[in-house]
Amino acid sequence: MNQKIKKASSIIFIVAVCLYLPFIESWFGGTLWGLHWQSPMFMDQLSNYLRVIKLILVLLGGLVLYRKIGEIREKIVNVFARNFFIYSSYFLLTVQVPLLLLGVMFEGISSSNLDYLHKDKTFNDRSIYVYTADPGAMGKAYHYFYLKCQLPFNRYELKLIKKTSWMYEFGFEVQENNLVVTDKSENGKTHIFDITNFTCNAKT
Numbered sequence: 001m002n003q004k005i006k007k008a009s010s011i012i013f014i015v016a017v018c019l020y021l022p023f024i025e026s027w028f029g030g031t032l033w034g035l036h037w038q039s040p041m042f043m044d045q046l047s048n049y050l051r052v053i054k055l056i057l058v059l060l061g062g063l064v065l066y067r068k069i070g071e072i073r074e075k076i077v078n079v080f081a082r083n084f085f086i087y088s089s090y091f092l093l094t095v096q097v098p099l100l101l102l103g104v105m106f107e108g109i110s111s112s113n114l115d116y117l118h119k120d121k122t123f124n125d126r127s128i129y130v131y132t133a134d135p136g137a138m139g140k141a142y143h144y145f146y147l148k149c150q151l152p153f154n155r156y157e158l159k160l161i162k163k164t165s166w167m168y169e170f171g172f173e174v175q176e177n178n179l180v181v182t183d184k185s186e187n188g189k190t191h192i193f194d195i196t197n198f199t200c201n202a203k204t
Helices: 002-027 040-067 069-075 079-117
Strands: 118-123 126-133 142-151 155-165 170-175 178-183 189-194
Touching: 002 040, 002 069, 002 079, 040 069, 040 079, 040 118, 069 079, 079 118, 079 126, 118 170, 126 170, 155 178, 155 189
Parallel strands: none
Antiparallel strands: 118 126, 126 142, 142 155, 170 178, 178 189
């Protein structure tokens, strides 16, 4: 009898981990709850692998839920708790599978263009990171310029400097306390942003 109870508890634990943990991680938006380790490009690559892992976990959790639902019903005595766990688990399964599949397919297309999405340069004591958000035909593209600050344990923090309209080709550099962005596709048009108050050792 004890062995049967332990088995049912293990089944519930597996379903919970496989279905709820990926959902919680996705809900917080940032990869691995905003770990920010090494570099934004590395975290982007990691998120691609993580999405595949989450899809496998969700499918595994759904399979265990379907095949072992009888043991789950026997284990959870309270009717409300039992129905909540079963129906919420099926809900998370049906919601996550299509979204993760779309994410895997979309990231598979864009992952070959990481150098376009992520640019990172260091100028003396300042590191500037640029993320290009380009949804293609689905919306308007933008560039996000950040000051990248190093944190302990090889982590980093991003402080938004400016959001700009998309440029086909551009360059950027720091001159004294100004971030100078040159739009090379419009006869060398430049955008100058004061970054005097953007530092890594104080809140802006």
